[in-house]
Amino acid sequence: MKPMILGALALIGITTSAIAGPEGPWPEESRGLSVPVADWILVVPAERDASGELRIFSRKSEWAKSWTVPKATPSGRRTVALMGDAEDQREIEGWRVDGLDVQSLSRVIRKYKAPAIAVAVRDETGETAVATWVPGAEAAWRFSGFSRDEVLKAIDLMMDGPDYGEKRPIYVSGQRHSGSATEYRLDLPSIEDIELLETGGTLFVRSIDPSGLPRVIVTVSVGWKLKDALAEAGFYISN
Missing domain, CATH: 3.30.70 (Alpha-Beta Plaits)
Incomplete structure (x- = not known):
């Protein structure tokens, strides 16, 4: 299962400091995959600094602040931002979230009774990428532009899968x-x-x-x- 592979990447020492871009250590083979549909998504806003380290639960961050007012995806899926209470800040480390560590993500999902979780990352250039995980499925990620709205659109694209419509x-x-x-x-x-x-x-x-x-x-x-x-x-x- 790819979530376990992703977690292993962090554990064996492939750190974010050696990897540029908002996607950090997320493997290329997980890019663009689809994930099962969820009614709502718990979103962890995160920022990647110049060293490649992922920073979460930074309430003073402009990126995190932009997520405080709930907003649905274009298809109407509800999103709720996780800013992290004292317990979260003690138990959930940025490098584990960056590795999409199953144990950490499962703990968050159980605590907040969320059907899915997304990590919305912005780097120093303003570029964004989002990784999404639904329990029992493979993790997936994709680049998502430069704004919150584009992240929300990317979440829809991953959950809807191929929908050719008028294409x-x-x-x-x-x-x-x-x-x-x-x-x-x-x-x-x-x-x-x-x-x-x-x-x-x-x-x-x-x-x-x-x-x-x-x-x-x-x-x-x-x-x-x-x-x-x-x-x-x-x-x-x-x-």
């Missing part, structure tokens, strides 16, 4: 490395779809097939997976 299919017909970037060749439903690709702000069209086919070469913003970037623009991968 249009795209076929990924190839990829290659170009310098430090990865380029993807995409086959779109129509020529008109090409201009939609950059509307999400996470995809960049590098070239368009000169034959007139609805085929393009794109790169993805740093920190984004192709499938997530396409979803932001209103598409899903069909292959």
